[in-house]
Structures are given as structure tokens and as C-alpha cells.
Amino acid sequence: MASVNAALAQFAPRLADVEANLALHVEWTQRAADDGAELVVFPELSVTGYLLMEAVPEVAFALDSPEMERLREISKTAAIVVGFAEEAPGGRFFNSAALLDGGELLHVHRKVFLPTHGFFDETRHFAPGERIRAVDTRFGRVGLLVCRDFWHLGPAYVLAAQDVDLMCVLSASPGRGVEGGGSGEDRGRFDSAASVSLLGDVYARSFGCHVLHTNRVGVEDGVTFVGASEAFGPDGDLLVRAPDLDEHLAVVEVDTGARRAARLRMPFLSEERPHLILRELRRVLADRSAARY
Amino acid sequence: MxxxxxxxxxxxxxxxxxxxxxxxxxxxxxxxxxxxxxxxxxxxxxxxxxxxxxxxxxxxxxxxxxxxxxxxxxxxxxxxxxxxxxxxxxxxxxxxxxxxxxxxxxxxxxxxxxxxxxxxxxxxxxxxxxxxxxxxxxxxxxxxxxxxxxxxxxxxxxxxxxxxxxxxxxxxxxxxxxxxxxxxxDKAPSADLWEGQTDEGELGFTYDEADAVLHRLVELRERPEDAAAAGLDEDLVRRIHRRVVRFQFKRSGPIVGKLSQRTVGWEFRYPRDWGT
Structure with a gap:
């Protein structure tokens, strides 16, 4: 498995305009390849836009659709991780991420945690995914997470238990909290963006993996998406942070050797005891279901 | 500042x-x-x-x-x-x-x-x-x-x-x-409809007072009694809370009498920026 240059494509998708967004994927993938990237990570729902509401069934496509064929074609330029509304058998729709490489669809992750509170209304429009699986690629073992999946500790842990080398996170994170409460280097940032940075640092450090997180920019119905896409190395080092609010293509080296060194220095993964955790979780859940109220 | x-x-x-x-x-x-x-x-x-x-x-x-x-x-x-x-x-x-x-x-x-x-x-x-x-x-x-x-x-x-x-x-x-x-x-906010009119005179409280109460009720999601217990004037909190509730209609468009399976505003809900 070789080191690879990866790109974070921090762009603003057009809302509910798949054709325009496919063209943007062609353009950004080509730009990334020109900059030496072999893997391009796009944000959540990059092919459709985020605030779809009742337009989900109008823009969703299936894994064997012409739209997916177009994405396969794009992946001949560079491997891509994209976000889209997936139409699945049984009339279900998922907020999905797909990894494509060399004209092949390698993996699909369906968002497992659908935020439905405040601004968010995802369970109204999407069904939750049921799997958190890693996939082997020429860049190593890769896990995909979509936005809120990353805020919960479980999905990242399950990926780590599969020894992932690379966690790709696709986000459409709206900026919340402009009250200047941040201190030090978090001054001038949204509260929500500073929280995501902490998570990326912790997962990379704890699981000795690379974390590539692409968050979109742009505005939909007055909601501004933050950007500030980030890559973390396996020591938790921030390798790159794209600017807030503006479109940006960030290219970063995902170094295999750095992972080996980090895991030798801090052998969290080899210490990890998933069977113990599972046993205890089962006991806790059994206790919980035994409670009368 | x-x-x-x-x-x-x-x-x-x-x-x-x-x-x-x-x-x-x-x-x-x-x-x-x-x-x-x-x-x-x-x-x-x-x-x-x-x-x-x-x-x-x-x-x-x-x-x-x-x-x-x-x-x-x-x-x-x-x-x-x-x-x-x-x-x-x-x-x-x-x-x-x-x-x-x-x-x-x-x-x-x-x-x-x-x-x-x-x-x-x-x-x-x-x-x-x-x-x-x-x-x-x-x-x-x-x-x-x-x-x-x-x-x-x-x-x-x-x-x-x-x-x-x-x-x-x-x-x-x-x-x-x-x-x-x-x-x-720095001047006193006014709709300038008659001589000497000020917003705060009409409302019966200052904007600073209103902001302090609204911040607790809306951002912190406190109940009026919580805000009063935190030291804000209870009568003021009640008056402001009543205004927020009473004027909800000003924050929405006209409501539609529902008849169909797919009513605009209920089942037919799209972003304003649809297709852009």
C-alpha cells in the first residue's frame, strides 16, 4: 500500500441540480488530479445539495443509475468519495456516501445517524443506514462517515475495530454560534467548527489513522455552511485546514509510514479490546432492558 | 466592542x-x-x-x-x-x-x-x-x-x-x-411617526431589558420562571413572553385550510433556494 496525495474538495453544490453538480465534480476532480491528487473527498450530498426537503425523491438516484455511471466515469481521473441521495428498493432513500475508483463503485456508506432537531430534519426525508463497514482499496483500508456519524463516538470506533487506515468524513455543517466565545486559535471561528476539529484530532490520535474531513461551503435558504475542511495525521496533527466560508481545494499527503510510526509510538489499537467492550455493552443493554421504566 | x-x-x-x-x-x-x-x-x-x-x-x-x-x-x-x-x-x-x-x-x-x-x-x-x-x-x-x-x-x-x-x-x-x-x-430608536415617539416608550421596556429576557427564553430555552429566578424582573419576563407568543402570527405567512393529500406548507415543502 502506497502513500497517496488526497484532496479535500471544499465547494458549494447547487441545490437540487444534479446535472450542474456532476459537471462540478468533473471540474474539481480534474483540478485535484492536476495538483497531483489520486483521491478526492467531496462533502455530504455533494451531487444533490443539502437542504432538499421534499425534493429528495426528485434528485435521488440508484446505485445502477446513469448518474452513478457518470460518477464511475469521473473516478477514472482520480478516486472519488462523493455524497448523494440514494434511492433504494422498497421506496427507501438514504443520505449516502460512495467511494469510486478506476471506474468501479467500491463502497457505499449510508448515514447511520440522521440529525432531526433544530435546523435538521433528516429522518423526515431519509432512512437510517444499518452498516458501518470498511473497504480495502489501493490506499489502504478506508471507512466513510457522513457528518453526524462523526459526532457520535460509535461509528468511528467500529471503523477502528476494522483497522482502518483512512477515515473519510463528508459534511454539510451549518455554522452555528457566532458569539466570539472561542479563545486562542478558535477565535473568529464558529462554535460548531471548533467542535468538529476536536473530534478529528481525537479520532486520528486514538485510532492511529488519517482523517480526511471535507465540509461544504455556500448558503442554502440563509444557512451558511462553514467549510474549514481538515486533514489529521495519525498523531492527531492537523495536516491542513481549508479556509472558512470560501471554496478551496486542499491537497495533503496521506503517508503510510507516518501511520506505522504513530502506532508503534502509541499502540492504542493493539491494546484495544473490542470483545471486552462488546461484552460490557451487552451487559449494560441487558440491564437497561430489564428496567421496568 | x-x-x-x-x-x-x-x-x-x-x-x-x-x-x-x-x-x-x-x-x-x-x-x-x-x-x-x-x-x-x-x-x-x-x-x-x-x-x-x-x-x-x-x-x-x-x-x-x-x-x-x-x-x-x-x-x-x-x-x-x-x-x-x-x-x-x-x-x-x-x-x-x-x-x-x-x-x-x-x-x-x-x-x-x-x-x-x-x-x-x-x-x-x-x-x-x-x-x-x-x-x-x-x-x-x-x-x-x-x-x-x-x-x-x-x-x-x-x-x-x-x-x-x-x-x-x-x-x-x-x-x-x-x-x-x-x-x-447612540440615538434613541424611533419609528418617527409622531413628535417624541420612541420604540422603548411604546414598548414599555428598553431594548437592553428585552434582549436580556429574550436571550434566556429563546437561546437558552429557559422557562419564564427560570428567567425570573435568575434575577430578571418577573413582570417584565411575563410581559415579554406574552408578546412573543401573541405575535407568532406575524412571523408566519397566511395559513391554508387543508383539504388535499399534499398541501403547500405541509406535505409540499421545498427550500426557497430549490434548484439554485
């Missing part, structure tokens, strides 16, 4: 977000120009400064719309704001239009006269919107939206409102950051 009423605003970040909001939302609708009413007060001054940054001051049409009852200071202050922002100010005198309409309405009082003027200003702005291909920028801040202190389809009407998520005290912080003339920032 910090505000003691609610947590201090990061004025630089807020400015970037709101200027980007105005520019991107206008561009996706196919517009590159804005129009707004400049009253000489702080809210429209801040909206104007933000709008002038979005496409440049040359693409902002600022209208002062006085009538015979307006205090001359209002127009003078609007001129100061326009000068500070580097955009021209057009004066559209509404006296003839207002008197014409008021003359055929049954005995309008001060309150109804105020509504008529607010709506004539809205008519003027939306006419210029079409005539000049310019989007109407709103000037209603979060405090007045929550208190229902505005005229429906009057000053509350706009295409894009950059101030709607800023409390009055945060508007003041932003005004200083955007170099709004201090005489405009």
Missing part, C-alpha cells in the same frame, strides 16, 4: 457570514443589486453597510422615504449613513401618496397611519425592485421580530434579511464595527 446583555458577537465573522449570505443568495436568484429603505436609524444603516459590501456601494439603491410628519433629523441621519457608506441616497417623498390614501380611509389614528406609511414604503421598495432589478434587503432585527414590533407586509417585508438573527444590542455592536456614524448608533 462587547455587549453586556448577551454574549458578545464576533463582529468580524458575523460580517463575513452576512455579506456572503447577501451576495450568494442574490446571485443564485440572478440579482447583482440591492434596494433598501434608509430611515436614518441604526437597523437600516447596518443593513445598508452590509449590502454595500456585498456588491459594492454603486450597486445599492438607498431610498429615504419621508412624509410631512417625519422629523428632519431622520433624513439628515440617513444622509450621514449614505455618506459614510459611500452610496447615493435618493429621496422619495411619500406625503402626497400617504395623504391621498389616508384621506379615503375612515379616520386613521396614529397606529394605523404608521402601518399605512410602513406599507407605502414596502410598495415603493418592491416597485424599485422590479424597475431596477434589485432585491429588497430587510432591516428587521431579531428583537423586534420576536416582539412582533413591526408592520406585517410593511417594514417586515423583504427578500433577504441580514439582521433577522441579531438582537438589538448585537446590531449596535455590528454598527460600530461597520463604522455607522455614532449619532445614529
Amino acid at each position: 462587547s455587549s453586556p446583555i448577551v454574549p458578545p458577537l464576533d463582529t468580524e465573522l458575523a460580517t463575513r457570514v452576512l455579506v456572503g449570505f447577501l451576495r450568494q443568495e442574490a446571485e443564485r436568484a440572478g440579482f447583482g443589486r440591492f434596494v433598501l429603505g434608509l430611515s436614518g436609524g441604526i437597523d437600516s444603516a447596518v443593513s445598508a453597510m452590509l449590502a454595500a459590501r456585498a456588491f459594492g456601494p454603486e450597486n445599492l439603491i438607498a431610498l429615504a422615504m419621508p412624509w410631512r410628519g417625519s422629523h428632519p433629523d431622520s433624513l439628515a441621519h440617513a444622509r450621514l449613513v449614505a455618506e459614510a457608506g459611500g452610496f447615493p441616497l435618493e429621496v422619495v417623498d411619500l406625503t402626497a401618496a400617504a395623504d391621498g390614501l389616508l384621506g379615503v380611509l375612515p379616520e386613521p389614528d396614529a397606529h394605523r397611519t404608521g402601518n399605512v406609511l410602513a406599507r407605502l414604503r414596502m410598495v415603493t421598495l418592491f416597485d424599485r425592485s422590479l424597475a431596477d432589478r434589485a432585491l429588497v434587503v430587510g432591516t428587521s432585527n431579531k428583537t423586534e421580530v420576536l416582539l412582533g414590533y413591526s408592520t406585517m407586509y410593511g417594514d417586515a417585508a423583504s427578500a433577504l434579511n441580514p439582521l433577522g438573527d441579531l438582537y438589538k444590542c448585537q446590531v449596535r455592536d455590528l454598527a460600530r464595527h461597520l463604522d455607522v456614524p455614532s449619532i445614529v448608533v
